[in-house]
Amino acid sequence: MQPATTNRKLMWWGINILVLLYAFVPVFWLLSLSLKNAETLNDGNYFPTHPTGASYQAIFQNDDFVRSLINSIGICLISTLVAIVIGTMCAYAIARLQFPGKAAILAMALLVSMFPQIALVTPLFKIETAIGLFDTWPGLIIPYITFALPLAIYTLSAFFREIPWDLEKAAKMDGATPYQAFRQVITPLAMPGVFTTAILVFIACWNDFLFALSLTSTSNARTVPAAMSYFTGATTFEKPTGPIAAAAIVITIPIVLFVLVFQRRIVAGLTSGAVKG
Amino acid sequence: MAEIVLEHVVKRYPDGALAVDDFNLDIADGEFIILVGPSGCGKSTTLNMVAGLEDITAGKLIIDGQVVNDKAPKDRDIAMVFQSYALYPHMTVRENMGFPLRLAGMDKQTIRQKVDEAAELLELTQHLDRKPANLSGGQRQRVAMGRAIVRQPKAFLMDEPLSNLDAKLRVQMRTQISRIQKSLGTTTLYVTHDQTEAMTLGDRVVVMRAGVVQQVGTPAHLYAHPSNLFVAGFIGSPSMNFLPGQLKGGGTVVTALGEAQLPDRSRRALDGASGDREVIVGIRPEHFEDASVVGDKPGATFDAPIDIVEAMGSDVYAYFTVKGEGASSAELDELAKDTGNDLHGTGLSITARLDAASGVRRNSTAKLWYDTAKLHLFDASTGKNLLEAN
Numbered sequence: 001m002q003p004a005t006t007n008r009k010l011m012w013w014g015i016n017i018l019v020l021l022y023a024f025v026p027v028f029w030l031l032s033l034s035l036k037n038a039e040t041l042n043d044g045n046y047f048p049t050h051p052t053g054a055s056y057q058a059i060f061q062n063d064d065f066v067r068s069l070i071n072s073i074g075i076c077l078i079s080t081l082v083a084i085v086i087g088t089m090c091a092y093a094i095a096r097l098q099f100p101g102k103a104a105i106l107a108m109a110l111l112v113s114m115f116p117q118i119a120l121v122t123p124l125f126k127i128e129t130a131i132g133l134f135d136t137w138p139g140l141i142i143p144y145i146t147f148a149l150p151l152a153i154y155t156l157s158a159f160f161r162e163i164p165w166d167l168e169k170a171a172k173m174d175g176a177t178p179y180q181a182f183r184q185v186i187t188p189l190a191m192p193g194v195f196t197t198a199i200l201v202f203i204a205c206w207n208d209f210l211f212a213l214s215l216t217s218t219s220n221a222r223t224v225p226a227a228m229s230y231f232t233g234a235t236t237f238e239k240p241t242g243p244i245a246a247a248a249i250v251i252t253i254p255i256v257l258f259v260l261v262f263q264r265r266i267v268a269g270l271t272s273g274a275v276k277g
Numbered sequence: 278m279a280e281i282v283l284e285h286v287v288k289r290y291p292d293g294a295l296a297v298d299d300f301n302l303d304i305a306d307g308e309f310i311i312l313v314g315p316s317g318c319g320k321s322t323t324l325n326m327v328a329g330l331e332d333i334t335a336g337k338l339i340i341d342g343q344v345v346n347d348k349a350p351k352d353r354d355i356a357m358v359f360q361s362y363a364l365y366p367h368m369t370v371r372e373n374m375g376f377p378l379r380l381a382g383m384d385k386q387t388i389r390q391k392v393d394e395a396a397e398l399l400e401l402t403q404h405l406d407r408k409p410a411n412l413s414g415g416q417r418q419r420v421a422m423g424r425a426i427v428r429q430p431k432a433f434l435m436d437e438p439l440s441n442l443d444a445k446l447r448v449q450m451r452t453q454i455s456r457i458q459k460s461l462g463t464t465t466l467y468v469t470h471d472q473t474e475a476m477t478l479g480d481r482v483v484v485m486r487a488g489v490v491q492q493v494g495t496p497a498h499l500y501a502h503p504s505n506l507f508v509a510g511f512i513g514s515p516s517m518n519f520l521p522g523q524l525k526g527g528g529t530v531v532t533a534l535g536e537a538q539l540p541d542r543s544r545r546a547l548d549g550a551s552g553d554r555e556v557i558v559g560i561r562p563e564h565f566e567d568a569s570v571v572g573d574k575p576g577a578t579f580d581a582p583i584d585i586v587e588a589m590g591s592d593v594y595a596y597f598t599v600k601g602e603g604a605s606s607a608e609l610d611e612l613a614k615d616t617g618n619d620l621h622g623t624g625l626s627i628t629a630r631l632d633a634a635s636g637v638r639r640n641s642t643a644k645l646w647y648d649t650a651k652l653h654l655f656d657a658s659t660g661k662n663l664l665e666a667n
Contacts, residue, residue: 164363166361173356
């Protein structure tokens with residue numbers, strides 16, 4: 001390590017501040033917009049002169065928004081849960097077993113994740129209207145899982161590969177069935193990976209706009225990003241900038257909470273002490 | 278507790294590599310068997326086949342009279358201690374040791390009691406609530422042992438359980454393992470590459486090389502009557518000295534140490550071998566002696582230009598080099614590679630273990646004696662011991 005001179009420290013502080021500014025200026029701007037009222041919206045002040053919660057009041061009085069928030073939370077949690085359960089099992093098989101077609105499955109997974117989603121919107125729309133999934137929760141959950149799985153499988157299989165194989169052998173010798181070994185020994189050790197993947201998958205679903213917009217038509221299954229695009233002002237000539245900003249802030253909160261809660265589970269070095277000295 | 282029988286067991290990997298070839302062994306109930314050999318000799322594969330972690334390509338594995346080739350590890354009732362210990366890092370020591378009992382569906386009270394007993398035996402009582410990450414290497418090793426002991430399985434399998442410990446702890450644990458095995462009387466199959474562990478622990482030792490069993494016998498038998506060059510070179514520390522030589526008719530053997538007359542017993546064993554032939558002569562370090570200390574015991578003497586003397590207190594190790602090429606054979610080359618001792622100096626280095634009363638000094642010539650009755654003669658081409666009937 002090089003000695004930390006004052007200059008070097010200053011340089012690092014400078015860079016840190018630059019990065020923080022880059023990241024947070026838009027967020028604060030959004031926050032500021034959400035706290036302004038219609039009159040001061042375009043006054044050019046970065047900080048609101050008369051902060052007001054009117055926009056927040058407005059969006060929570062809007063039934064469509066509340067409904068879409070519930071849709072978002074429900075759809076994303078279910079998609080994440082299902083993707084993680086299937087992804088965990090699939091990744092375990094890929095990390096541990098040699099079976100015919102393994103390379104093909106991995107290639108398919110990669111292919112799915114590379115596929116431009118916009119190209120699928122029309123066919124998905126056709127299929128879902130035909131089988132009655134259009135504008136329902138499953139109608140969004142299924143495509144979300146499909147696109148989340150490759151990510152989940154890749155991330156999780158990397159974590160599974162890190163777990164010493166001896167542990168599984170030991171569990172087998174201790175009398176565990178393969179499922180017991182997986183459930184009681186491997187999964188607890190893969191938890192950091194599972195939570196990391198869960199966060200990534202959840203964020204991906206939460207932020208989706210394309211499917212949410214094109215596979216829904218009413219507030220029945222419309223999620224927040226899509227619902228926001230349907231916001232209208234109080235009059236035809238009023239822009240809904242304030243409510244949109246407020247909604248954007250509101251939907252950021254669950255993600256921050258989700259990350260904060262799960263981040264504590266991502267303990268590095270959980271497997272230390274398993275093997276060797 | 279159980280008898281384990283391996284009948285013509287073969288392991289061939291899908292890529293065609295032959296890991297174990299025609300392995301035959303009867304392990305008696307309560308016996309402590311050591312599988313020893315250099316790395317890659319198939320000893321761990323054999324152990325894994327007994328455990329059920331690897332499939333058996335051909336042959337039969339019989340535990341307590343039952344063929345168990347196709348049984349899952351959990352149905353064989355065998356416990357295993359891994360080289361890496363393989364402790365479950367998310368469980369405490371108590372949970373680690375109780376895991377096999379919990380899987381067996383025992384009630385909490387019984388599990389608690391059995392874990393406590395095992396912990397006491399292994400002096401782990403005060404660590405029961407700690408996680409493996411907070412234990413020292415030796416403690417982890419004992420937890421791994423404990424996890425095997427609590428179930429009172431039919432047999433213990435141990436895969437180099439001591440190789441991750443430092444030298445001093447290894448010696449301590451070696452005696453502890455021996456004591457535990459004797460007190461429990463559980464059949465044990467123990468894999469190691471360390472010949473000292475093999476010699477000290479085993480009731481019987483199986484020496485393997487390249488997937489083939491070289492010799493099975495008690496440690497003393499292997500030491501005194503190695504069936505071939507490989508076993509002779511592998512067993513014993515410091516290892517046996519090998520010199521190329523010629524066997525002349527009439528029982529005289531000529532080596533770089535001079536001419537030696539074989540005793541009658543050896544000559545009789547050689548009966549049938551006629552004419553001159555190339556041999557490799559093996560002499561263990563302790564079968565050398567300072568000629569002035571020996572008196573007039575039968576043997577041969579020669580002048581040794583001593584390079585280095587190491588006084589160990591109880592005895593003296595003398596190292597010297599004699600002229601001539603070292604004995605060469607595939608088996609010896611493999612041994613040399615395994616010990617990392619593949620330096621080829623000029624001449625032939627020899628180690629002799631002499632009496633502490635010996636007056637040898639470095640850089641001087643000493644008159645040494647060697648016991649011709651303890652000479653081993655190996656066929657130069659096949660490596661077989663010419664003096665052993667088998």
